[in-house]
Every structure is written in C-alpha cells, then in structure tokens.
Amino acid sequence: MESVEKTAAAGPAPVIVAIDGPSGTGKSSTSKAVAAQLGLSYLDTGAQYRAITWWMVAGGIDLTDPSAIAAAAGKPEIVSGTDPSAPTITVDGTDVAGPIRTPEVTSKVSAVSAVPEVRTRITELQRSIAAAAELGIVVEGRDIGTTVLPDADLKIFLTASPEARAARRSGELKGADVATTREALIKRDAADSSRKTSPLAKAADAVEVDTTELTLQQVIECVVTLVEEKRAGK
Numbered sequence: 001m002e003s004v005e006k007t008a009a010a011g012p013a014p015v016i017v018a019i020d021g022p023s024g025t026g027k028s029s030t031s032k033a034v035a036a037q038l039g040l041s042y043l044d045t046g047a048q049y050r051a052i053t054w055w056m057v058a059g060g061i062d063l064t065d066p067s068a069i070a071a072a073a074g075k076p077e078i079v080s081g082t083d084p085s086a087p088t089i090t091v092d093g094t095d096v097a098g099p100i101r102t103p104e105v106t107s108k109v110s111a112v113s114a115v116p117e118v119r120t121r122i123t124e125l126q127r128s129i130a131a132a133a134e135l136g137i138v139v140e141g142r143d144i145g146t147t148v149l150p151d152a153d154l155k156i157f158l159t160a161s162p163e164a165r166a167a168r169r170s171g172e173l174k175g176a177d178v179a180t181t182r183e184a185l186i187k188r189d190a191a192d193s194s195r196k197t198s199p200l201a202k203a204a205d206a207v208e209v210d211t212t213e214l215t216l217q218q219v220i221e222c223v224v225t226l227v228e229e230k231r232a233g234k
C-alpha cells in the first residue's frame with residue numbers, strides 16, 4: 001500500500017520521445033512546442049553536431065581529413081540547455097547559438113558528423129542528457145530512434161516534400177532562392193543518409209508524419225496526441 005501511494009505521488013513516469021527526419025521537416029519547431037506543452041525537456045542534437053563543427057572550423061582543423069576530425073573530437077566541452085522555451089548551446093563556455101547557424105557551418109556539418117569518433121562522443125552526451133531528464137524529454141535529430149535512444153517510448157519520423165521544405169527555409173533566410181535552398185537541402189540529406197555510421201533513417205517502429213500539407217500547429221497537435229495516447233497506454 002505504501003509503495004502504491006509513493007508511486008501515485010511521484011506522478012507519471014518520464015517519457016522519452018524521439019523525433020527524426022530530414023532537414024526542414026519541422027523537427028525543431030515541433031519538438032520545442034511539444035516539450036513546452038507537456039512540461040518536458042528538449043534536446044536539439046543537430047545543434048551539438050553544429051557546435052563541434054563550429055569549434056573545428058574556428059580551430060583550423062582540416063575538415064577534409066577524417067583522421068584530423070577524429071583526433072580533435074574529444075577536445076571541446078559542449079553543453080546543451082534543455083529548457084524548450086530557451087534552449088542554449090555552449091562550447092568551452094562560449095555561447096554559440098548564433099555562429100552554429102552560418103552557411104559555412106551548415107555546409108561542413110555533414111562531413112564532421114560522419115566521423116565515428118564524433119558520433120560516439122556526441123551520442124554519449126545525448127544519452128546522459130536524456131537519462132537526467134526527470135519528467136522526460138523530446139530529443140530531435142537524425143538517428144535518435146535508431147541509435148541514440150532505441151528504447152524511446154515514442155518515435156516519430158517527420159517528412160515533407162523537398163519543395164515544401166525549401167519554401168519554409170527560404171522564408172526563414174529572407175529572400176534566399178528556393179531552387180538553391182532545395183538543392184542544398186537535398187545534398188545535405190543525401191550525405192546524412194549515406195554515411196556508414198548511424199545514418200539518417202526511420203526506425204522500424206517509428207510513426208511517420210508527412211507534414212507537407214499540414215500547418216505547424218497541426219503537426220504539434222498530432223505529436224501531442226500521440227504522446228498522450230502512449231502515456232495512457234493506448
């Protein structure tokens with residue numbers, strides 16, 4: 001009896017939600033909103049790969065040489081803040097939230113994130129952050145459901161047509177040409193999907209949500225419903 005009361009007082013068990021998919025499908029926007037609505041933590045794993053890439057660019061590491069990337073992979077200290085209303089990312093204490101979004105970092109992050117030593121380091125970090133989230137967490141990326149958190153309670157794989165994704169990104173990048181943006185997205189997805197270690201892939205037990213014709217609000221509602229159903233044991 002005592003243990004039943006303790007369980008009830010402790011509230012629901014933490015829920016782990018993995019959201020994967022190609023670039024521009026709405027992973028970050030959806031994950032942040034779902035986490036905020038449900039009182040969960042939020043982790044942007046792409047920001048971590050961008051942060052280590054930024055550090056290597058700033059340090060002059062030769063990014064055409066996988067052995068140079070591997071040798072440097074363990075050096076920077078990357079810290080992610082997991083409040084969905086104000087996520088943060090620092091490298092060796094420096095706030096890099098802005099610098100990690102430059103076209104230079106975006107064009108180089110696939111090469112850095114393909115190196116196994118980088119993935120091992122960042123995957124360990126991601127697992128420790130997820131394990132520390134008391135109420136649960138929404139973790140978004142490319143290999144969360146397949147590799148990082150294969151036992152996640154709920155796995156979502158977001159998709160959208162390249163045209164829709166390019167239009168969304170061009171809107172964000174104020175005046176960027178849609179065709180050029182589309183080609184850049186397709187190129188990055190191809191690199192992320194074809195790497196040997198932990199490529200971008202849909203987990204066999206993931207729910208696929210095609211967001212092409214959905215508003216962001218509709219996608220958020222869809223994912224919140226899926227989490228609530230999972231929690232209710234449906």
Ligand SMILES: Nc1ncnc2c1ncn2[C@@H]1O[C@H](COP(=O)(O)OP(=O)(O)OP(=O)(O)O)[C@@H](O)[C@H]1O
Pocket residue numbers: 021022023024025026027028029030046168169172211214215216217219
């Ligand atoms: N369903 C939607 N309808 C319209 N716009 C959307 C939708 N989902 C996201 N967006 C917009 O598309 C842009 C890209 O979304 P977001 O950054 O969440 O994608 P992402 O999958 O995390 O991309 P990346 O993997 O490149 O970081 C943002 O401007 C966002 O507001």
Ligand SMILES: Nc1ccn([C@H]2C[C@H](O)[C@@H](COP(=O)(O)O)O2)c(=O)n1
Pocket residue numbers: 023045046047049050109110113114140141142143144188192
């Ligand atoms: N789990 C992850 C998350 C991201 N990456 C790599 C591949 C992406 O092109 C890059 C940037 O991600 P974004 O900020 O666009 O979501 O990071 C990965 O390999 N694995």
